[in-house]
Amino acid sequence: MATEEKKKELLEKLRNAVIQYDEDTAKEAANEALSTGMEANDAIFNGLVSGMVEVGRMFEAQEYFVPELLMCADALYAGLDILKPHVKQLDLGVKGSVVIGTVEGDVHDIGKNIVKMMFDVAGFTVYDLGRDVPLDKFVAEQLRTDSDLVCLSAMMTTTMTGMKKVIDDLRTKNPNVKIMIGGAPVSQDVADKYGADGYAKDATNALKDAINMVASLKKMKDEVEAKKAK
Amino acid sequence: MNSRERVLKLFAGEEVDRPPCFSGMGNVTTEGLKSLNQKFAATHLDAKMMAAAAASTYKLFGFECAVAPFDLCIEAEAMGCEINVYAHSEDLLYPTIKKKLIHNEAEMEIQIPSDLTKRGRVPLMAEVIGLIKRDIGKEAAVGSYVLGPFTLAGQVMELNDLLKLSFKKPDKIGKLLDLLSDVIIQVAGEYQKAGVDYITVREMGATSDVLSPRVFKSLILPYLKKIFEKITVPNVLHICGKTNDIVPFMMESGTKAISVDQKNDVAETRKKVGPKTLVFGNYDPYNVLVAGTPDLIRTTIKKCMDDGVSAVWPGCDIWPTVPADNFKAMMDEVRNYRR
Numbered sequence: 001m002a003t004e005e006k007k008k009e010l011l012e013k014l015r016n017a018v019i020q021y022d023e024d025t026a027k028e029a030a031n032e033a034l035s036t037g038m039e040a041n042d043a044i045f046n047g048l049v050s051g052m053v054e055v056g057r058m059f060e061a062q063e064y065f066v067p068e069l070l071m072c073a074d075a076l077y078a079g080l081d082i083l084k085p086h087v088k089q090l091d092l093g094v095k096g097s098v099v100i101g102t103v104e105g106d107v108h109d110i111g112k113n114i115v116k117m118m119f120d121v122a123g124f125t126v127y128d129l130g131r132d133v134p135l136d137k138f139v140a141e142q143l144r145t146d147s148d149l150v151c152l153s154a155m156m157t158t159t160m161t162g163m164k165k166v167i168d169d170l171r172t173k174n175p176n177v178k179i180m181i182g183g184a185p186v187s188q189d190v191a192d193k194y195g196a197d198g199y200a201k202d203a204t205n206a207l208k209d210a211i212n213m214v215a216s217l218k219k220m221k222d223e224v225e226a227k228k229a230k
Numbered sequence: 231m232n233s234r235e236r237v238l239k240l241f242a243g244e245e246v247d248r249p250p251c252f253s254g255m256g257n258v259t260t261e262g263l264k265s266l267n268q269k270f271a272a273t274h275l276d277a278k279m280m281a282a283a284a285a286s287t288y289k290l291f292g293f294e295c296a297v298a299p300f301d302l303c304i305e306a307e308a309m310g311c312e313i314n315v316y317a318h319s320e321d322l323l324y325p326t327i328k329k330k331l332i333h334n335e336a337e338m339e340i341q342i343p344s345d346l347t348k349r350g351r352v353p354l355m356a357e358v359i360g361l362i363k364r365d366i367g368k369e370a371a372v373g374s375y376v377l378g379p380f381t382l383a384g385q386v387m388e389l390n391d392l393l394k395l396s397f398k399k400p401d402k403i404g405k406l407l408d409l410l411s412d413v414i415i416q417v418a419g420e421y422q423k424a425g426v427d428y429i430t431v432r433e434m435g436a437t438s439d440v441l442s443p444r445v446f447k448s449l450i451l452p453y454l455k456k457i458f459e460k461i462t463v464p465n466v467l468h469i470c471g472k473t474n475d476i477v478p479f480m481m482e483s484g485t486k487a488i489s490v491d492q493k494n495d496v497a498e499t500r501k502k503v504g505p506k507t508l509v510f511g512n513y514d515p516y517n518v519l520v521a522g523t524p525d526l527i528r529t530t531i532k533k534c535m536d537d538g539v540s541a542v543w544p545g546c547d548i549w550p551t552v553p554a555d556n557f558k559a560m561m562d563e564v565r566n567y568r569r
């Protein structure tokens with residue numbers, strides 16, 4: 001077992017590797033963490049993810065821009081790939097899956113990719129459909145994967161209206177799925193009008209809301225199961 | 231003084247009676263399309279339809295220019311990208327790149343096709359410009375636009391790769407931007423030959439929402455300089471977002487005028503650049519012009535002029551669904567303005 005001091009040092013190394021977008025160091029630190037017997041969960045959340053939280057702050061403060069953010073994400077994924085197989089039980093409270101994409105006619109995917117990254121970090125299973133995604137594809141993919149959550153991104157006023165079609169279609173085919181929308185022209189008002197379950201103005205809030213939604217969904221399912229069991 | 235004279239005098243640094251109200255970016259409206267009985271999706275591939283749609287905003291509202299094309303795919307298409315015009319769609323969908331040219335770092339060694347200006351819709355654009363000139367070219371300014379090298383790079387390769395490599399391998403990206411600058415110069419050259427009055431270089435991919443001022447200066451500015459050296463007609467550099475941090479670099483590019491959007495504090499820009507520099511801007515072409523009331527439009531347009539813009543000009547493409555009354559309110563406000 002690693003000493004407290006060594007542990008602290010390694011967590012710091014993981015965190016800094018992400019902040020300084022250093023993939024090699026992230027890999028090295030992840031391997032070291034495993035060989036010293038550190039819990040993978042600990043290394044992920046108190047090391048890598050803690051670094052990413054700081055990166056998010058720097059992005060908002062305009063110290064970092066999109067390229068830096070993407071490179072930090074690469075460093076994080078590099079560490080994550082090594083640590084994930086050793087995670088005993090991903091204990092985030094919830095374990096969710098999400099279908100995400102930018103709607104048809106819209107190629108703006110920078111924001112969507114940032115939101116996606118947050119879900120990856122939090123241990124969600126992510127089905128990324130990319131950009132300019134035909135509307136029926138969201139529905140088909142949700143049904144195929146039985147995901148808890150569908151996330152739609154749109155950056156233009158016209159493509160935003162496509163979200164309503166997806167929402168209506170999903171509601172008839174699968175009333176239980178939670179739907180979250182976002183992108184520059186989208187607001188809470190729009191989300192209410194379109195009948196989405198959630199809206200978030202940025203990636204961090206998106207993740208918080210998503211975790212709450214998935215948790216409530218799980219609770220609902222458990223209650224149904226419990227009733228059946230009786 | 232008619233609209234064309236007003237715009238050209240402004241570019242030439244001569245006195246004008248009032249700031250012109252025009253744009254260097256797309257400004258086709260659904261009102262215009264309706265008056266012509268045309269569908270948006272059809273206008274991108276047909277010279278007559280595109281020319282008529284481009285001229286309709288001047289004809290209906292007295293907007294002081296006509297600008298074509300309406301999408302951002304011309305250069306990339308000529309380089310060999312496949313595009314999607316959503317021909318089946320009744321909605322207002324803008325053409326997009328369906329298939330990129332460069333899918334990974336290994337594919338970055340590309341060449342400019344020797345017949346570049348004969349490919350894709352470049353010849354169509356020359357025809358469109360000619361048609362608009364013959365139609366309203368004596369009364370209104372006829373403009374077109376090209377992409378900036380970084381924005382064009384984002385069209386021909388995966389944007390994530392472009393952004394990351396800009397940091398990791400700036401030399402490699404620099405080489406690509408250099409090549410794409412030559413593409414842009416050739417396409418702009420065709421538009422000049424066809425007779426455009428002015429050309430806007432749209433470097434919207436390099437906004438400070440996405441890229442740091444430092445990278446803008448070291449990686450992009452050199453190629454913008456190269457481009458503006460070669461454009462002989464009056465020209466404009468447009469960049470979206472909070473641009474005040476890079477305004478000095480924008481001026482260094484050698485452009486005749488800089489264009490900024492609604493996120494930028496244009497009064498501050500005016501202070502930075504002094505009274506002589508041409509600054510175009512900066513009303514929100516959707517939230518104000520389309521979604522606003524005529525009152526909001528009048529106060530916004532007045533503020534642009536109070537803040538010191540040289541021309542009243544939108545922050546991006548005018549979103550087509552502008553209500554006619556809103557457009558009229560804008561034009562009235564500009565015409566009646568007294569400094």
Ligand code: B12
Nearest residue numbers: 106107108109110111153156157181182183202203206546
């Ligand atoms: C970069 C850019 C482009 C690039 C896109 C590259 C790419 N692969 O993404 C290029 C040059 C290709 C482009 C093209 C066009 N663009 Co553009 N573009 C922009 C710009 C400048 C920045 C967008 C951006 O990436 N921001 C940075 C990211 C980090 O922010 P974000 O996307 O908002 O994401 C955050 C949140 O919104 C949220 N979020 C995002 N998605 C989701 C999803 C969920 C579920 C949740 C919860 C949250 C969430 O979290 C994110 C992270 O915090 C914007 C202007 C602006 N400043 O918004 C215009 C803008 C979006 N574009 C616009 C236009 C008009 C176009 C074109 C139509 C132009 C044309 N004539 O062809 C074409 C569109 C082609 C098409 N059919 O899609 C307009 C749209 C107008 C409108 N109201 O509809 C804008 C708003 C510019 C303007 N001021 O008018 N563009």
